[in-house]
Amino acid sequence: MASSEELLAGTRRALLHRIATAQSEGRTPSLVAAVQRGGRIVWSGSRSCVDGHAPDQHTQFRIGSITKTFTAVLVMRLRDEGLIALDDPLEKHLPDAGVGDMTVHQLLGHSAGLKAEAPAPWWERTPGSIRPGLADVLGEQPRLQTAGVRHHYSNPGYTLLGALVERLRGASWAEVLRREILEPLEMRRTTTQAQAPHAGGWAVHPWADVMLPEPAEDLGLMAPAGQLWSTAADLLRFAAFLERGDERVLRASSVEEMRAPAAPPEAGDRSGGYGLGLQLMQREGRTLLGHSGSLPGFLAALWFSVQDDVAAVVLTNATSGPLTTAVAADLVGIVAEAEPRIPEPWRPLPAIDEELLGLTGLWYWGTHVHTLKLLADRGLVLQPLRGGGRGARFRALPDGTWVGLDGYYAGESLRVRRTDEGTVDHLDVGSFVFTREPYDASADIPGGVHEKGWQGLAP
Structure with missing residues (x-):
C-alpha cells in the first residue's frame, strides 16, 4: 500500500523497498512511513502482517519521547513571553521540586545531572497513578552528577518541565498542549489517549514468530516525557513547524534556537548531540534534526533536514524491531540524493540601501582579511576571505546593530562605529575592531x- 505525488518512480520504489525491508527484517506487525518535501507530503507507504489491514498516514501510533519536543516548545513559549529565562534555576518557579539550582536550559538539553528514569517499577509499563507526586517521579536521590557537566538523558527532567508549564499556565499540560500547539497547527489526530483508528502495541518474541499484547498505560505525571499518540501526517505538520516556525506557536528564530546544540553528545557518540528538545544527528554528510521515541509496543522516529527541506516519519507497533531512526534517516537521504533540492532563483534586493551597501567588501581584523556581505533581510555575513x-x-536589530547567529560570534553584537563627522571608523564585533x-x-x-x-627590513 503506497501513495505518492511528484516523486520519480525510481525514488518511490526505493522508499517502498526500504520500509518493506525494515518491516520484514525487523519483524514488526505493521509499519507506516511518510516523507515530506517543501512542506507537503510527497510519499507515504506501509506494510502489515495482516493482509488488507495496513495502516495509513492517518493511523495513530504511540510516539513515546517525540512528546518531549512538544513539551520543549511549550517551555520556549514561556521564555518568549518573558515568564521565564532559560538560565533561571527551576526552583525559582517550582520551589517545591527539591532539585536545587539546575536550570531550565539544562533540563531542556538533558544536562541537569538527573537520573535517566523514575524509580521502579518500570514507569512505561505501569499506571502513572502509582507516582502521584514529583517526589514519586524523582526518587530519593534524583541527581547523579553536577548540573551542566555532561549530557545524560533524563525522562524525569521532562516531567519537571511539564510541571513548570502547568504551574505558570494554571492548567494541565495536556490542555496547554492542545490549546497552544495542536489546535494552531491543526494536528487533530495527535492526542494524549488513543483514538481510532489506532495501532495496538505488541511485543514480538526474539526467538519465535509469536506476539504478546503490550499494555498501554496512562503515564500520569510522566506524560510530558512520552504520553502522546500521533500519526505520520500530523508529525510531518510538526516537522514543517520545526523547520520554519509559525508565529501562532513559536517564531522562526526560537525554533532555530531549539535546533542548535545545547549539550554535547553522550560519551563515545560522535554522530550528533542534543538541542533544546531536539536530537541532532550527522549522517552521510547532512545534519538531521528530530527525535526518536519508544514505549512498550511502539517505536517511532521523526527526522528532517533543513538544508534539503525533506522530513520523514516512521511509526511501528513493536517493542523492539526495526531501528526507526535509521529507517527515517534513510528515507530522508533517498529523496535528498535521488532528487536534490532545486534552489530558488537568485533575485537582487528589492531596494538599495546605500548606507548598508557601503559596509560590504573587505575588512581587516589586524592583518586577517575578512569579507562582509549584505543579505536580503538586512542581515550580514562576516567571514574570512580564505581558509x-x-x-x-x-x-x-531595530536599534541599528546586529546580533551574531552562529559561529564564534553567536550572541555577540556587531556595531558600526563612526567618527565625529559621521563617517565609518570601524566595525566593533564583540569588542574586536575591523578596519578598511x-x-x-x-x-x-x-x-x-x-x-x-x-x-621593511633595513639593509
Missing part, C-alpha cells in the same frame, strides 16, 4: 599604531 577562522551570520585597511592608522585601533607605520 578557516572566525565568522558568523548576523541578524539586524590593516591596522588603519586613521581608525581607533586598540593599542594604537606605531608612529613609523609599516616598515
Whole structure:
C-alpha cells in the first residue's frame, strides 16, 4: 500500500523497498512511513502482517519521547513571553521540586545531572497513578552528577518541565498542549489517549514468530516525557513547524534556537548531540534534526533536514524491531540524493540601501582579511576571505546593530562605529575592531599604531 505525488518512480520504489525491508527484517506487525518535501507530503507507504489491514498516514501510533519536543516548545513559549529565562534555576518557579539550582536550559538539553528514569517499577509499563507526586517521579536521590557537566538523558527532567508549564499556565499540560500547539497547527489526530483508528502495541518474541499484547498505560505525571499518540501526517505538520516556525506557536528564530546544540553528545557518540528538545544527528554528510521515541509496543522516529527541506516519519507497533531512526534517516537521504533540492532563483534586493551597501567588501581584523556581505533581510555575513577562522551570520536589530547567529560570534553584537563627522571608523564585533585597511592608522585601533607605520627590513 503506497501513495505518492511528484516523486520519480525510481525514488518511490526505493522508499517502498526500504520500509518493506525494515518491516520484514525487523519483524514488526505493521509499519507506516511518510516523507515530506517543501512542506507537503510527497510519499507515504506501509506494510502489515495482516493482509488488507495496513495502516495509513492517518493511523495513530504511540510516539513515546517525540512528546518531549512538544513539551520543549511549550517551555520556549514561556521564555518568549518573558515568564521565564532559560538560565533561571527551576526552583525559582517550582520551589517545591527539591532539585536545587539546575536550570531550565539544562533540563531542556538533558544536562541537569538527573537520573535517566523514575524509580521502579518500570514507569512505561505501569499506571502513572502509582507516582502521584514529583517526589514519586524523582526518587530519593534524583541527581547523579553536577548540573551542566555532561549530557545524560533524563525522562524525569521532562516531567519537571511539564510541571513548570502547568504551574505558570494554571492548567494541565495536556490542555496547554492542545490549546497552544495542536489546535494552531491543526494536528487533530495527535492526542494524549488513543483514538481510532489506532495501532495496538505488541511485543514480538526474539526467538519465535509469536506476539504478546503490550499494555498501554496512562503515564500520569510522566506524560510530558512520552504520553502522546500521533500519526505520520500530523508529525510531518510538526516537522514543517520545526523547520520554519509559525508565529501562532513559536517564531522562526526560537525554533532555530531549539535546533542548535545545547549539550554535547553522550560519551563515545560522535554522530550528533542534543538541542533544546531536539536530537541532532550527522549522517552521510547532512545534519538531521528530530527525535526518536519508544514505549512498550511502539517505536517511532521523526527526522528532517533543513538544508534539503525533506522530513520523514516512521511509526511501528513493536517493542523492539526495526531501528526507526535509521529507517527515517534513510528515507530522508533517498529523496535528498535521488532528487536534490532545486534552489530558488537568485533575485537582487528589492531596494538599495546605500548606507548598508557601503559596509560590504573587505575588512581587516589586524592583518586577517575578512569579507562582509549584505543579505536580503538586512542581515550580514562576516567571514574570512580564505581558509578557516572566525565568522558568523548576523541578524539586524531595530536599534541599528546586529546580533551574531552562529559561529564564534553567536550572541555577540556587531556595531558600526563612526567618527565625529559621521563617517565609518570601524566595525566593533564583540569588542574586536575591523578596519578598511590593516591596522588603519586613521581608525581607533586598540593599542594604537606605531608612529613609523609599516616598515621593511633595513639593509
